[in-house]
Amino acid sequence: MVKKLLSALFLLGTFMAAAQNLHTQSNAASIENESDATTGWTGLGVITSDNTEAQTGNFAIRVESTANNGRTLQYTFNATVGVDYTIQIWAKQGPQVTNNNDPAFANWSGFSGFSTTTINNTDWVEYVFNVTATATNPIIRVYTSPYQFRFTAGNTVIIDSVSITADGSDTENPSAVSDLSSSNTTDTTTDLSWSASTDNVGVTNYEVFQDGVSIANTGTTTNFNVTGLSPSTGYNFTVFAEDAAGNTSAVSNTETVNTLADSQAPSAIADLSSSNTTETTTDLSW
Incomplete structure (x- = not known):
């Protein structure tokens, strides 16, 4: 009986550990380990921690394009080939210097099921990607601008609250609403x-x-x-x-x-009329 209980506790602990967010580094876009840092995120753009545009907490990660094709922000994690992952990233456009610019999640590698998704809002939007790993170190990429604007500096994207979970691994319920x-x-x-x-x-x-x-x-x-x-x-x-x-x-x-009582009287009829009147009858309509 003791062995069975210990085995059950071990399996539960293993399962709960697997349910953890795979975006593990302590950085400005972390849900569990937020810090004033960009650890784990790399790329050719200018990458900074931003304390003015956070979606949750105090910080977010900001990437700004350079004049020499520096327009990417990327992240990789340890994945298992064939496993489905849910990747959730809050993102928004920051200041833009290019009219009609189209920053996007694009050119992800090591996944199937991904399609390019434009970041077209200046307010925070949560982007959810359901993908399957085809490599052990897949790469998530954010582009501040499309290829034709690769030499334009100053286009920005801001991301926050990143989570990466293997499907079926998250078993933790959200907290109950207590102040409806x-x-x-x-x-x-x-x-x-x-x-x-x-x-x-x-x-x-x-x-x-x-x-x-x-x-x-x-x-x-x-x-x-x-x-x-x-x-x-x-x-x-x-x-x-x-x-x-x-x-x-x-x-x-x-x-x-x-609900309140109905205190509004119906509107008055304004077009009561008669027709087909005889010596003993008439038709009323309104």
């Missing part, structure tokens, strides 16, 4: 909001339930406007957090909403 609340309730609507859940890799979706029935998936947005409610009625709302591996949090606190 409502506001601006009317006779037919209410606004729900909550604080972000935490996860060892990253939350990818929140699912909203009304009286036990799913009504919305909000992605990473932590608020939702509920419509179509009935006046003078009570409703119970809850939220679950989910990560990319399909792990789901425990249920949130229950927020009970009582």
Whole structure:
């Protein structure tokens, strides 16, 4: 019995270790080990730690193009050939000197299932790649600009909150939402909001339930406007957090909403008319 228990604990420990984020270095884009550094990331662009544009925490990694074809930022990790990986990277455009520039995730090597993806937003966006390793040291690459602008300095990309996990290895549930609340309730609507859940890799979706029935998936947005409610009625709302591996949090606190009474009178009819009138009948319409 003791041997079985020890074996079970050993396997559990091994499995949990495998579930760790493979973006292991302590740097500005790390989820678990953030620091004011760029350790592990290399390339031909000017790579720095940025403390003004963080998506989470205090720092992000910034890459800026040079005038001599320095436009790349890259990262490699130890992979197992044939294993599927989920790679999640938050990214945004920084300052640009080239009009209509198209920075992108491009030219990844050692993977199948990857396709070039443009970074076309100046706000933070989470990019999720589901790929299969074809080499033991695959390479993730970010380009500040396409080939035709390779001699243009000053185009920038900023990345943060990088996670790399082998599919099936992440078994940790996100934390439960504990502060679901409502506001601006009317006779037919209410606004729900909550604080972000935490996860060892990253939350990818929140699912909203009304009286036990799913009504919305909000992605990473932590608020939702509920419509179509009935006046003078009570409703119970809850939220679950989910990560990319399909792990789901425990249920949130229950927020009970009582809609207001319907106090708005119908509009007055303004076009009442009659037709086909006889000595004893008439047809009314409006």
